[in-house]
Amino acid sequence: MRAPRRSSAGPLPAWAEVALLPLVNIALAFIVVGVIVAIIGVDPFHALRLLVVGALGSWESIGYTLYYATNFTFTGLAVAVAFHAGLFNIGGEGQAYLGGLGCGLAILALDRWLPAWLMVPIAIAAAALFGAAWAAVPAWLQAWRGSHIVITTIMFNFVASALMVYLMVNVLIAPGSMTPQSRGFAPSGELPAIAGLPLNLSLALALACCVAVWVFLWHTPWGYALRTMGHNPEAAVYAGTNLRRMTMLAMCFSGALAGFVGVNELMGVHHRIVLDFQAGYGFAGIAVALMGRNHPLGVLLAALLFGALQQGGAELAFEIPTITREMVVVIQGLIILFSGALAHLPRPWLQLLFARRAS
């Protein structure tokens, strides 16, 4: 890449780097969205108001926003952990799916005998275990066979999808049911939720995962070795890290995090195993991690934004018929584009601005 012409403008202050730049990115995305919305004949300010009110205007909408954000936090963290190890985990979708299967199987097997205080932790552990196991196979293939993890994880999404359909249609379907879903969980297999809302205790689990990821990556020797591998595998070998084992560890951790989507969806909302509860969250996790700069706090903030967009977008599509569900996806796509792929676009302007102000 060519050196910038005006490299005399120095680096940005830290606060501008972490706060101002993302805000400018989002603002740019909204301007472009506004233009598109205006083109299809809707007043962009009216649409924006609907979006914001739809996402944050009432306790109910805030509840929905936080519920969506919970899922985005899990998958965003999953991508971030793998990314720090230099691994691009595109398989969040499948790992989330299998995580749901894990906690669902545990509950279906045990919920009639165990009390909630025992059932819930076991089910959460099962979600983590199944998510991790689904990530472990591509990790093993990468570590021992050299199969590229991007390819294998994405293939495993399809395998997961087919497996779930088979299991739901042929094995786990509730007797007498016309739709492919399992019998309902007993109350001991349900997470406490806010009455009438999908928001449930999984939010606390998501916050705990943010803290755990932060502690693991920056305050344990394993996290240190994992980041060393991600930045510089040769240095990791030099330092004595077993890259194969570390690849397994990173992907299992990542898969477990993605698996918690199943906890939020099945234990928190559906209270039974259903199909396609994970749809889209795994892939959106890539954008969330990208936007959150792979830092747990950034992931949390990005997940809140994505949650708000999901909820506000649904309201928008409901209120204005010309703005369809697809239009909302376009809006999300533009935000991903501006805060991910074009994240550094406004940097030179900001640098110039700061340099001018300083002189």
Add this chain to the structure above:
Amino acid sequence: MQALTPAPAAIELRGIDKSFGVVHAVRGVSLRIEPGTITGIVGENGAGKSTLMSILYGLYRADAGEIWIGGQPAEMASPRDAIGHGIGMVHQHFMLIDTFTVLENLVLGAEGGALLAGGLAAARAELARLARDYGLSVDPDARVADLSVGEQQRVEILKVLFRGARILILDEPSAVLTPQETDRLFDILRTLKARGVTIILITHKLREIVAATDRVYVMRQGKIVAERRTRDTGSEELAELMVGRKVRLDLEKVPVRQGEILLSTEHLSLVDDRGVRLLDDVGIELRAGEIVGIAGITGNGQSELLQVLSGIRAPSAGRLTVCGHTIDPGHPGNPAHMRELGLAHVPEDRLRQGLVAAFLASETSILGYQDGPPFTRNYLLDGPAVGAHCAELMERFDVRPRSPGLRSSHFSGGNQQKLVLAREIARLPRVLLVGQPTRGVDIGAIEFIHRELVKARDSGCAMLVVSVELDEILSLADRILVMFAGRIVGEVEPGRADERTLGLMMTGAAAA
């Protein structure tokens, strides 16, 4: 204005100034380079010589100042402008495509049309002319991968001349060459000069400045601190000007006091997946209190030797004994285990192995020692302990700036190396492997690093030093082993060795 200067200078820089944020890299530099001369620019790392050349080549734009080429003011907005003004740059790292032929590399970026054939034919004719005029002969149809390093460099120079350059900037051209190849390079430069090409040589090797240039500029802290006619100066004075104080180029050592054997190898061999024999029947004994130097041209097995000795790669045959512990193909070691045995390793390439550029200096200061106390307690890294450890290393090894919280990549090469060395020596290892102790390190730091290595040796450490710098091997080592094609081809005592014979042994032409 031009009436004042009878013959316009090939290059004239007037008051060039450049800052990167708070770093004032180049401060009001003015210099004048006469056509058809070889001018050297020396300075420590971070003195601003690379930045200055990048400005001249259009990679950076100066904050202030003017560039005049051949008596005309020139605007260098990009390398394209620089090439348009007849300036060419030969980079330290070759920018060649290995699988292409010389001719194909030559036309890359100057193909001259949608179809290659015409451009290639024209290029072949032009290459023949260049070979005739400058005595630069290279087989146009040879694959670059099959050429020696010296020949590859010749292709780089041809590439620049092919684009019509009359001013040549060479950045550390001898870094990868043997003494013989370096001599050959200087012959080529003299021929080019005789044909009127203006040459700028950036290097930190003072011997080469003295051997090859007509005039030399010394840079320190972004400024030109001295300009000398080469024949009026010498290495000692230039070193002093570069560093800003007296520098001892020779190294004081007390006589060697050998102790017990701490590392030994028997019939050690390494064969890679494709069956290439990288190490061939290597037998080495390393005793406490001595420095054994491995001389050799890059790529003759030195890197692999360090990898096997440090446990990074397992040997294919033979055995290795470190502090009483034996490693062979059936019982491979690993770097963590080697560290526990008391073996420390300063890797050849600090950026690729020895540190993580994106890590803080404090994080780099525990690389390889992160597991267990004193840095890990109760499964958690002890941040304050790591920071304090790093601050202590920085103080002891004079790492500047003394900021454990600064990213490793923001330190100069010399300071990065001091930090890596500090990390490895601080554990008082019984065996220390050092690869290229002073690669890319400036003179002031070289002196310091050499003294620290000798200090460790005097305190009873068994040390193996691999270096492509013969000077370094000659001044550090108590015994010199020469490697060629994966074998130890000879052992020489430093008192009885000179660069010429060592150079011949390194190419396999002579045995001791």
